[in-house]
Amino acid sequence: MDNDKTTGSPCSCASKSNTIAFINRTQSPVCELRTITSNITLNDRLDHFLARWGVSRMGHIVKPGLYKLGNPTADSPVFVSANYTMSFDAVRCALAGTDCYILVLDTKGINVWCAAGKGTFGTDELVQRIAWSGLSGIINHRTLILPQLGAPGISAHEVQRRSGFRVEYGPVRASDLPKYLKTRKATPEMRLVQFSLKDRFVLTPVEFVHVALPTLVAAIILYFLAGPFASLAAITAVLAGTVLFPVLLPFIPTHDLSTKGLILGVIAAIPFSISFAIYSVMPLRVNVLASLVPLLIMPAVTAYLALNFTGCTTFTSRTGVKKEIYRYVPVIALMAGSGILILVLLGVIRLMEVI
């Protein structure tokens, strides 16, 4: 990022906003105006890539404060964003050719929507950041354009009352900003959040990375206990839950994420189940037991990962997720438990045969 400080801006932070207690805050420098361009450099792209892979999750941070893009005047629009590099970069990239200011809130390196849910992209932070940045002394108007997804954390009327600034909610996606700026009105389409194939696909690396270590451990243990095929089954179940599931989400029948995961898990388990039944040297009755194991454990793993994906979707309500937990976690636990029990039993049978 190329945010070199050009002006040490003599902004009068204390102007007007005397209702805000920022006396004890000694963030230095309190209010410097940074300059930014719309260029997304190779370095920025690398940063986005690493963020997508979950590398240094909280380290993708932009300095909070006021930025100017192009050559803004006192009448130029002011946009508000989060201090997560991907959020900020989406805004500055979409605003290429627009002279404006971008006010970056301190959301601890978290995107706008999640930060709004946590309250860090919130009324208090916005009101304080307006004061610290000395925005009132820099611009003539009193309007801020906020991302629509910041709304769960922001109370527009409270911001107006406390800071004098009117909040205008822009579109959900930064890429719609140029279109929005023409009329200063978002179309109903711009107001709707989506969860496209691309949106879902970009989440898969971090989904997988989060469970990679336990998966590796399980795969190694299974390799020594039950052979390479069992090890492959573990990896398949996890890949089905973290990569295939997000990608195929809308195409799997049923509404609940857990049942979708169960269906996907059963499909993934069938080849393993068949091969365990056919290629085993055990007697037939034992083979039937062995073929049950993947059918019990793999869907349980996939369904649990699917249930956890609720936090990433753009549509699941807390009430619904809670219902899913109560409904399916016992089923998932029962399946996994009985599967492991049979696995242990098979191990004992095998051991006794050796002896």
Added chain:
Amino acid sequence: MFDSYLENTLLYYPEKCINCMRCTQVCPHGVFAEGKEHAELMQPAACMECGACVRNCPVQAIEVQSGVGCAGAMIRAALRGKDMDSGECGCGGETGSCCK
């Protein structure tokens, strides 16, 4: 087959509404739409309980028990013996998993 998402905690009191249209601007699922005298509740089942409408309604005409619908966070809270609703979504920490 079950659909856990048919019901939610969204409540709307149209008689309080002053038709400021904020809810239609902030809802990411088109739950509210422009009406003649007050905002119309169009598809309540699409509500994801994000709480944006409640926070931006100047006359408290909407109620919802908002929160992050993240199973991981709720299960972690339940395992620690805490209330499921108190579960902080883990995206603020290095080990967090919900928001990307």
